[in-house]
Amino acid sequence: MTTTAFDIPDPTLRPADQVAQALGVDPEVGLTDATADERLADEGPNELRGRPPVPLWRKVLRQLQDPLVYLLLVAIVISLVAWAGEGGESWPVDAIVIALIVVANAVLGLVQEAKAASAVAALASMTAASSSVLRGGRLRTVRSTALVRGDVLNLSEGDSVGADARLLSATGLRLQEASLTGESGTTPKSADPLGGPTALGDRRNMVYRGTAVVQGVGRAVVTSTGMDTEMGRIAELLDRTDQEPSPLRREIGSVSKTLGLLVIGIAVVVMAAIALLNGVHDLTDAATILLMGVSLAVAAVPEGLPAILSLVLALGVRVMARRNAVMKDLHSVETLGSASVICSDKTGTLTRNEMTLSRIITPSGRVELSGTGYRPEGEARYRPTDGSEADLVREARNVVVAGALANNAQLLEEAGEWTIQGDPTEAAFLVALRKLEDAERVAACYERAAEVPFTSQRKMMSILGHHLDEDEHRLFVKGAPDVLLGHCDTVRCGDAVVSLDEAQRAGFLRAVDDLSVGAYRTLGVAYRDVDVAGIPTLAGTDRPLLDESAETGLVLLGVVGIIDPPRDEARQAVAEAHRAGIRTVMITGDHPGTAARIAADLGISQPGQRVLTGADLDALGDEDLRRAVLDTAVYARVAPEHKLRIIDGLQSHGLVVAMTGDGVNDAPALKSADIGIAMGITGTEVTKESSRMILGDDNYATIVDAVRQGRVIFDNIKKFLRYLLSSNLGEVATVFFGVVLAGLIGLSEADESGAIVLPLLATQILWINLVTDSGPALAMGVDPEVDDVMARPPRRQSDRILDGRMWRRIGFIGAVMAAVTLLTIDAVLPGGLLHGSGSLAAARTAGFTTLVLAQLFNALNSRSDESSAFRHLSNNRWLWGAIALAVALQGAVVSVPFLQAAFGTETLSWGQWALCLGLASVVLWLEELSKLVRRRRHSRARSEPRERP
Template identity: 65%
Template sequence: MSPPALPEADTPGDVTLRPAPDVADDLNVAPEHGLTSAEAATRLVSYGPNDLQGAPPVPWWRKFLRQFQDPLVYLLLVAVAISLAAWILEGAVGVPVDVVVILAILLLNAVIGYAQLRKADTAVAALASMTAARSTVLRDGRQSVVPSSELVPGDILLLAEGDAVGADARLLTATALQVQESSLTGESSAVTKQAGPLPSPMPLGDRTNMVFKGTGVATGVGRAVVTSTGMDTQMGAIAHMLATTEQEDSPLTHEIALVSRMLGVVVVSIAVVVMVALVLVNGVRTGAGFVDVLLLGVSLAVAAVPEGLPAILSVVLAIGVQQLARQRAVVKELHAVETLGSASVIGSDKTGTLTRNEMTIQKVVTASGTVDLTGTGYAPVGEALVEGRLLTEGPQLSEARALLVQGSLSSNAQLTETDGDWTVQGDPTEGAFLVAVRKLEGGTQRMDAYRRIAEVPFTSERRMMSTLQAHPERTRLMTKGAPDVLLAHCDSYRVGEEVRPLDQGVLDHVLAEVEALSSQAYRTLGVAYRDVPAREVSTDLDHAIEHHLVYVGMVAIIDPPREEARTAIAEAHRAGIRTIMITGDHPSTAARIGADLGIIEEGGRALTGVQLDELSDEGFRQAAREVSVYARVAPEHKLRIIDALQADDRIVAMTGDGVNDAPALKSADIGIAMGITGTEVTKDAAKMILADDNFATIVQAVRQGRVIFANIKKFLRYLLSSNMGEVFTVFLGVVLAGVIGLQSPVGGGLALPLLATQILWINLVTDSAPALAMGIDPQTDDVMGQPPRNPAERIIDHRMWLGIILVGAAMGLSTLATIDMFLPGGLLPGQHSFQEAQTAGFTTLVFAQLFNAINSRSETSSAFHRLFVNPWLWGAIGVVVVLQVLVVQVPLLQTAFSTAPLTLTQWATCVAMGSVVLWFDELRKIVLRALDVRRSAGAGASPAATPATPAPRG
């Protein structure tokens, strides 16, 4: 079957002006059945994926060539050209070793940089697949959820509150449907939709019988047939105008670029000083001598500036984000990890996040009394008991059965069983009714007699939901909602099969029962109904029909707290992170759960939305500082709480699942959407998605975010101090050449502590693998025993800079001391040749940097603390050692790098001198720990116990 012809993109009126069934016919689809899976697959091949085309992908070879687009690389290429010219002018005798070695190192460096880029790109692509939007469709006559990229023309979309619209589609039905189209039209108000044809062609913002890709359902439900996908959609037309998307650098990326530029200026200045000193001290007069000086200076600049930092940073962040995803926290943007470690407040919903979200009806309260239902979870196994006895036929069973049947029918949830495992698709509270009704005799049979006609959907403002149900004997409106809200729409109540007027005494009694159950941490939902005369029956309902209802009773639902949430909250408090709970539940329920979880003290209170509205602006800010449990709040309250906390310089992580939570998640520093119960609109607004809707996962993500940030500091400390070691070695080697006996070798040439090729070799083998290994280092210090990081604080602070300089100096001095030990003359007279001394210094510096890799895993903890927890680091060190042995001992590489073979004793000497860096840093850390203890004692608290201070938002 060939795919149907689509309407022309420039004639949208063809779709909007015609009846919806005709549009479905044109697309060869039955609205009540949808496409078959086979037909959908065929159309996907014909029309292509439902994706917007961005900038064309960059070919691999261009990405590879970009590794050479660096000013420092240009400097090296200039040096290669000069060296090659000098070799030609001197007769082109032999092989230009320096040229070959430098070019080989440049090529290897480009290969490593390209491999790192590929790894980061792969991780980002995997992350994109985790956060891909999904759509609910009707296929093969069944409701199913598919990736939005697989939507095809003719698919029947099932739309509900919070869904992201996956493609342009013509509405077939619409019930109280409103769609937020600001992303497309710029209009902030949601657009009310209807299914009928339009009288004439309309501009985009007025096509009320269409829904468009990239918009979100604000309220209501509907069905629509997909008419356009991919670049044929209205969003695709906009995408045509966007060839590229420029992304702002994160603060961390900006700071690292600033550090690199600053180092570049400093090191180039030092390199110039070194070159001038070499020329003056050695009396350089020949072209070859000038070439050697130039090569050394350029190589020093290239080696000392960590130009690979951005690539390593991207890889480390990408790996960290993948680790978070494996822990069920999907971070949508790599650099959002930076903010995680700074979070000082976590605001959370209650249901499903702090509790198990396995809603269970335990009590059914009607006019005749209370029925206890046994069993927990979604398996419909249990009994109905009254005072311990099995409930039998009579008025109380009639009331309980009517309540559960009507509560189940006033729902959109589905209860399914697969291999003995019962699950609820849809709202867990609605699912609890489906479970409970199966525990009463005759419940499901009575449900089967009804057929739904229409629905008035639930909204957070109304806190009610109704369905109109057809029965062979009647048409009945069935409503459920918060009891206090529902009772305002009732004027009678049911006793057995009898309906009686609802007087104030009965009303007060019901509200007292609500209060009593709520104080026991139960959530209560009431059920009411009325029989609707034929003249009022319609498929297009609104809330005006919800009047003169008959109150049946209420259920008490329990959702027990998660044990792991209590542990996670305690861990968050230890880390200086305040936890607040924001829920729509009753204040007593919220306070009880808050106390059980350790958010507030036993007997603490919850502040309600009504009470918040009564506060002045200053009173509201004060409440945000002090109150940790909020109940009966609307989405706008959540937004105000976030704003108040941020105004108080707090870094706020906030959870949400409903479409009305989207503004709050966007406003929060870290918006966190629920992966199971969250709407597509909420997921789109969030920076992080919880795959398991579990609060403990948030705290685990904060921990991992802190570990990732600590690892970034580790490899920065390592790279910068190691590069400073190279700078100190060459600079001090030139300045102190006479002191250490560094004189021109026999046969002429310059007296250099290291050659240009040796510096580039060190830069190649020690900068990449160990730094990357430290980027995935397991937790070394107790990251959750420290207060949140101040985002305005420099990643490389004064203490870290001082450590970098001191360690670099120790590395340079130990290298020069080794050279002095091997050379005749100087402070430590030796008996070896200049080439052996230079090789020993070269090798010592390599080992010093490897010892520095072990040092750099913590600013203050001993290098021997958790020494062997990172096998990748030890593997990287092993590889570098093997490569260094080859460079020193293999004749071909000796020629390339001007090295001499070393004896076993000489190797041991190099290792011992390289380890000086380790022992020096151990002493430095002892001093730092002593200073920290003294500072903590002066403050009257240990660092772990010190409350987090507000972090300026910079």
């Protein structure tokens, strides 16, 4: 039977081993996969209960709860009244057709909503939190939703706790528990049992779901999951305020409201014009006028715009995710496309993250290690300078042994492939150890007794090792060389320990500078023997309790150079960003020389350009820093708090800043940046939760590619907006000017019965809206790149998506559509400017068809603001599919008898089809001419020399 939480009355009051025993787990091995799977099946996933799914009938009802649907329902009532007034002898065709259009619109809305929800769910799955657990004696990374009671969590700085758990061990462990307790400070943790029941904030031996590890390391056994956690118990009390709409959504909402008011006004004017010019003689005339007004209002407003926008964003973001850039928020895409500065870390982002320990500097000389990556293959070349080669060999081995012991990484081999768990820099010591020493023998000699964890403030970490054979304790320390030297009094030369004089200190610092200039990351390694008799122990154990005070009086062993070569694609990506008007800024904790060399190699800065360090930033006031950020491309030896100041300085100039980060202390900077980017491989869970985007491959080139995709998505949004609004305006203009100019184009004399004559029927307008809106608009939403989006500067966030220039183009295209439609009607009718011989039904059918075809030509126009429609004409198969479907449906409406009866059409001759196609294509040719003029104007503007001021 699965062990449950109530088998442990209060885990805080019992020793950790008893809690683990009650949960049926060995703390040194963890659960087996089979046991974990059984418990997961029995207990359910470790997740908070979400809002219940919306039933289908509610989704259908939501599609009908729209003002435009209400208008269509009014149109059905009007048509039924008119039908009844005429005697009701035949079928109420208009009412049936409008009802079918309502159903079709609802189905389309449901499909679009379902696709958007599916895309968003897939993205949420990609950004799901994970936890490090001990399963079957090996550390594994699993989805936090798969945690079960009895799982042994491995906690380290930057982890987000996935479930409530009782601590088994804790070393310097501090957690941020503000989400549960409301206290802004960090909480120290210990594995000791408590003396009695305590408040939540004082339970020092427990860690809770949703809290964050900000310092130290520890292990804990899961006691509660899902709704049984403390977070689950107060889930109903959590803040569930609706998210503020993005600028893009606000602008689209504003446009929709403006259009709605405008269309109502136009519909009223059109109805009034029809009534005044034609008169209202009976109920049929009144119904015709009302139906036309309602249909015009429905056709003019792109009611599917919000659904199309969400779906286009979701599909675009899924494309980005397949390219290793996972956006957590759909609407952050518009900000990403506006990025004007990318602040990037160096290691693993601009470089390969294949950390290889290649140089060892000791008092007796230097050692060069061959080989790259994590495969422990390579040779050592010893170059003694101040001692014998034998001394250099001993010193080099001491360095790598100490560095490998002061370590929390793991080097693993599986099927001949070598991989790492943990920090790549630490793993480089493990690889070097295998090249120089018997790693298994070293590991068997020492047992870890205590740890002083690394922090970004101290830039050091220490391990107290217990030598099992000699029963001695030794503290192994590694850290930034300039920091570590301040803690050293002596240095080991061969087998002797001598005083570390100023000349030797200066020599090591020169060696560090030389390595840094060569793009090596440097670390110092030291040790000291420790008498544990005078050190306090953890309560209830014999384990020594260490803190930072132990890191004094150290014996320096040497300095290592770890190379991480620049990524091959990074230089090209930096150049591409520069071409797009985007600055690249490197921010790293490495030595200034290393940072400057890598930055110069990648084209981020010029050789000799100044590098600001953390100390420099501390010395600068806010105004001085604000000026400095404009021409500084490289920052080195910076702490996470410096990133906030850099971001604030850049944003004060109106720049849109994207910032990368991986450590827990990067979280505030990622939140402050316009686009916070977390590392997917090396990033901590806290960092991922604080970011808007997660890099699946920790690669700078992926960021630049994501900016490109963000710009493409934004361009596509402009495309379908331009298409929808100009097409709908064409419909409104056709009816309005068809009524006003009825005498000129021969409509007035087309019906001798005296009934009101309109250029298009209400059902025809609704059909156009149904056939030409959704399909082509969605296809343009996933349009591949047509223009070179990286050849222009970033879009300013103050720029409107629908500016004056775009509105003028929308008006121009709408007017052309109306003109060619009315010319088609005139050409078929006997009277008017162009004398034809067709009936009123034939003229309406031809005009109806011309307007549909003109909108499809407009879809080709709308793919670019300047480029010809014939550029990359065949690279969007979805658009061609949507156009083909629309043409087929229009052919059916014109040719199939029962559809002819429903929509008032009749079969067109081949000559009439050719007339419709030819006049509809005028929309394409006029826009091509307009684009040609714009391209030549822009080309002249670029070629003309600028006058000097």
